[in-house]
Amino acid sequence: MTLPPQLAELVDDFSAVGPKDRLQMLLELSRELPDLPERFADRADSMEQVHECQSPLFLAVEVEEGGERPVHLFFSAPPEAPTTRGFASIMVTGLDGEPAQAVLDVPDDFYTDLGLGEAVSPLRLRGISAMLARIKNQVRAATA
Template identity: 85%
Template sequence: MSLPPQLAEIVDDFSSVGPKDRLQLLLELSQELPDLPERYADAADSMEQVHECQSPLFLKVEVGDGDGRPVHLFFSAPKEAPTTRGFAGIMWTGLDGEPAQTVLDVPDDFYTDLGLAEAVSPLRLRGIAAMLARIKNQVRREIAA
């Protein structure tokens, strides 16, 4: 599986520890998720909701011009939802700033290599899968525009 370097490092970190430590890594990533810029302050109106997530999560993708068309990701999730924020943190840390084609090439099931199936419910894993699908859809729309 070919992943961008930051995302590959996250997968390696998760797969090298046990289930309890995976939850701790997820919590740490949830705390690293940056605040939204002012232009997305009203997330419900300016961002796409990922309904498959158990907690309200909104995302927005911007694709830049120039070399590789870098992708920038923005997420809104309540601080009281560490699993959802952790999934968003995985995406942000692993994909933000990567070229559009690199993001589109991420395998849809990359998250299975994180080993989170032992630590979180299948319903929650549907959330991370849906997050990646929506990111890719927004990248495709931005490129086509």
């Protein structure tokens, strides 16, 4: 499996520790989710909701013009939703700034290699899967 370098590093970090530590890493990442830029203050109108997430999560994807078309990701999730925020932070850390094609090439089930199936419920894992699917859909639309 070929992953962008930052995402591969996260997968390695998660898979190197036990389930309790994975959950702790996820919670730490949840605190690192960047704030939204002002242009997304009206998130309901300008961001897509990921309904599969158990907590309200909104995302926006921007793809730059020209060259490798870097992708930029923006998420909004409430502070009381640390698992959802942690998943979003994995996406930002691992994919933000990557070329569009690299984002599209991420395997749909990459998250299984994080080993979070032992730490969170399958319902929660559906959320990270849905995030990636929506990111890819928005990248495809922007590069079509």
